[in-house]
Amino acid sequence: MRRVNEIIDRLFEAVLYTSWISLCMNLRKLYTRKIVIVHSLHRYYGFNLYHVQPAFYVLLKGRCVNVLCFLVEM
Secondary structure (H helix, E strand, O other): OHHHHHHHHHHHHOOHHHHHHHHHHHHHHHHHOOOOOOOOOOOOOOOOOOOOHHHHHHHHHHHHHHHHHHHHHO
16 A cells, blocks of 8 residues: 555656646646637746736826826816
8 A cells, every 4th residue: 555655646746647637637628619818827838928907007097096086286
């Protein structure tokens, strides 16, 4: 039983289990021909400026309101 536990630990440490699950999921997507919008939270997902663009617009609108309030107070 100790040897089996050692093998299972090594599989998880080598990330083989996660790779096999990812491979199975990708094959399932290809066979079903469906697009999934939801991404797994366990994978790395890189953001670029396109993804955070709405946050910059909200920040810009807030700055404009701040300047407008400042000018009204003056």
